[in-house]
Amino acid sequence: MKQFLIFVSLILLGCSCQKENDQKMTIEGMITGTVPGRIEYTVPLNGITYFGFENSVQPDSLGHFKISLSLDKASFIELSNGHKPYGTIIAEPGMHYNVQIKQEKENTRFTVGSKNSKGQELYNQNPNRSMLSGHFELEARNYSEDSVPGEIKKGIGKSRLRNVAKYDSLLDAGIISKRFHELVIADQDYFYAGARASIALMNYLLSERNKNILTEEEYTRLWGDTFKEFPVTDPNLMRSPWFFYYVKSYLWYKDFVDGHVEPEELSETRKQGLIHTRHIDLAKKYLTGKQLEYYCAAYIYLEAINKNYEKELVTIFEQFEKENQSSEYIPYIESEIIPIIAFHRKQDEALNENTHILEDADNINSLKEAVKSINSQKVYVDIWATWCGPCKQEFKHNGRLYDLLNNENTTMLYISVDKDDKVEKWKEMIKYYQLEGYHLKASKELYKDLRRLRGKDTFGIPWHILTDGNGNVIEKYAGPPSDIQTLEKQLKDN
Known part of the structure; x- marks a missing residue:
């Protein structure tokens, strides 16, 4: 009997290993x-x-x-x-x-x-295959001028069918597997449904300025019909990379249309530092189980990587941990929450002795005035904002940048184009990123002067300028800190 049990155990162990394999x-x-x-x-x-x-x-x-x-x-x-x-x-x-x-x-x-492989090749030809390479808006903008909801639905439906037919043909020919086909079709279903919802959302947002093309009744019906036809409760939706943005559109619909929320209410919530809490509470109202866990995890992660360092996100994450103690998502979110905690601890430290915030910034009306107030031979200007992700990416290279500027007798000037309600956030980020040099937040007149300097070119940031001591532009587009070789050459040539 004992030998029989051992034999059975070995068989079961073998089955288990085979299943894992x-x-x-x-x-x-x-x-x-x-x-x-x-x-x-x-x-x-x-x-x-x-x-x-x-x-x-x-x-x-x-x-x-x-x-x-x-x-x-x-x-x-x-x-x-x-x-x-x-x-x-x-x-x-x-x-x-x-x-x-x-x-x-x-x-x-x-x-x-x-x-x-044929199916893999076809899928990778799709520019909207994931959040890294596309978005609902890329499809939605094809219908941004259409004023008939029925035609919008028909047009998006045809685009979907044309795309899906290619995978149907591969399945019928035995070139792709059924599992491959089912996953891709579910993914495409919700991408095109998301495009429909996106058109409705755009019209809702444009209605605040009376620039909507669809009437309120039309875009509301288009929005609602989309979620009836492609419900967020469909388990296949969770397997699509479009789950997060599709559900986010659904929650906006429930809030803006069913909940009749007013822009003023949202603005007040934002001022109180509770906008993320409000959105998570909304998710808890309409989602349950694994859907809720996944959505909240994705939301916290996405907001955290924006590097706005909102303390509210730490509180929300701690609540998520408490409610989902065994969640597989926790390690991925935690790595983005740790810098937010560090950011706020940094605020207790004294300002770097090499950091100077210019006084009387409201009376500095041009780049020349800003540069002259520093009294330097050459000035390297970094135009940035607290909401600008690429600007903050450039700060990673500041160690090499400061060494170069010191060697070339060049002074660092940071000009923020943030709005007035971001003054505290601006000062916090200066301290957190240890931005050495001179700082000022652009007045309305200085901002206008910068736009004039940009000329016909699109105004974008980060933008780096090299000037002489009188504010005369030497290099309108100086090399950024991430391209230190170009900047070094520009400094030596001038």
Whole structure:
């Protein structure tokens, strides 16, 4: 009897190992061109893919890399570097994929070798395959001038059918698997539904300035009909990378249309520092279970990576941890919450002795006046704002920047184009990023002067300018801190 039990146990153990083996999915890849330090890949959690929930692998010196994951269902896996997308794999349990990433001057070629390779190729030709490469608005803007809701629905419906028909043909020919087909079709269904909802949302927002094309009745019906036809409760929706933005549009609909919320109410909530709390409470009202857990996790992550360092997000995260103690999403969100905690601790420290906020900034009406107030031979000007993500990315290179400026007898001047209600946030970020040099927040007249200097070019930030001591522009577009070689050459040539 004992020998029989051992025999049965060995069989069960073997079955268990075989089952685990069947779930294992592997990707063997090769990247050519400049080999990055790491390749990021989204990690499907419960079959759900979100661009922020990711891990990374380090390629070897020749560009080879390998990824192994356990999957229980077909899932999307996005490969990227610094949120620059390479491509997407529709991965199935037990499958092996050979990936080639060829980085060329103009673009990146991404190919996937597998039994579904034709389907993989077709999917990666889609510019709206993920949040890293597209959005509902890219499709919605094709109908932004249409004034007949029926025609909008018909037009988007035709676009969807044309796209879906390609995958139907591959399935009928036995070129892609049924699991591959089901996942892609669900994904496309909700992308085109999201485009419809996006048109309604745009009209709602434009109605505040009386610039809406659809009437209130028309865009309200278009919005509501979309969620009836493609409900947020559909379990297939959670497996689409479009889940988050689709559900966010749904919550806006429930708030703006069903809840009749007024813009003034939202503005007051924002002033109180409770806008994120309000949105999470709204999600709790209309979502439950895994949907609620996933949506809240994605929301907190997305708001945290904006680097606005809102203390409210720390409180919301702590509440999420308490309510979802075993959530697989916690480690991914926590890594983005830690810098917010550090940001607020930094505010207790004294201002860097090399940091100077210019007095009487309201009376500085031009770039020349700003530069002359510093009394320097050359000035490197950084025009930025607290809401500008790329501006804050440039601050990572400030160590090398300050060394260069010191060697070239050049003074640093930061000009913020933030609105008046961001003064405290502006000062907090100066302290957190330890921005050495002179600082001023642009007055209305100084902002106008900067726009005049930009001329016909689109006004964008970050924008870096090199001037002489009198504020005369030497380089209208100086090299940014991230391109220190260009800036060094410009400084030495002038």
